[in-house]
Amino acid sequence: MTVAADELDQSTPFRIAFVCTGNICRSPMAEIIMRDLAARAGLGHVIATISGGTGDWHVGEPADQRTIASLAKAGYDGSQHRARQFEPAWFPGLDLAVVLDRSHERILRNWARTEQDRQKVRLLLDFDKAQAPLRDVPDPYYSDGAMFDAVLGMIERANRALFDQLAPALRQGVR
Structure with a gap:
C-alpha cells in the first residue's frame, strides 16, 4: 500500500521508505516497483511503502516525466506520485530506510536520532549481490x-x- 508518512499503519508487518535526492526519479521507481512486487505475490497488505527525498526542491510535484515514461514502458503506473521530503520523524515507524546512493546514506544516518534508526538505513544495491559492488544507483x-x-x-x-529476502518471513505472518 502507498501511504503518507504520517499515515503509516503500525499494524502493517513491514514498512519501507525509499529515499533519493528529490523524490522524483529513483525513489518513486523503487516505491512503485516494491508495491507491485508485493501485490503480485499477494503480500500487498503486509508491506507499506513510501518514498521521500533528502531535499525539498520538488515537494508536491509529480515524478519526472521520464520516470513516469520508464515506469509505464515497464508496466508500472507512476502518475499518482507526488514528491515529499523524508522526515527524521519517520524513523520510528519504519523497518527499513532504503537509500539509492551513499550521499543519501550519509544524510539519513546523520538525521537518525538513535543507533537503532541508523541501522535501518541500507543501500538498495546491497540487497543484490550482482549489483552490490556498484554501491550507488546513478541519478x-x-x-x-x-x-x-x-x-x-x-x-x-x-x-x-x-x-x-523479505517474502518468506512476511508469508509466515500471513494467515
Missing part, C-alpha cells in the same frame, strides 16, 4: 530516457532481491 536526472530505463532496470533487480 538519471541530467540524462536522457535511456538512462532512466537503465536505472529502472537496476532498481527492479535490486528490489526483487530485497523482496525475495
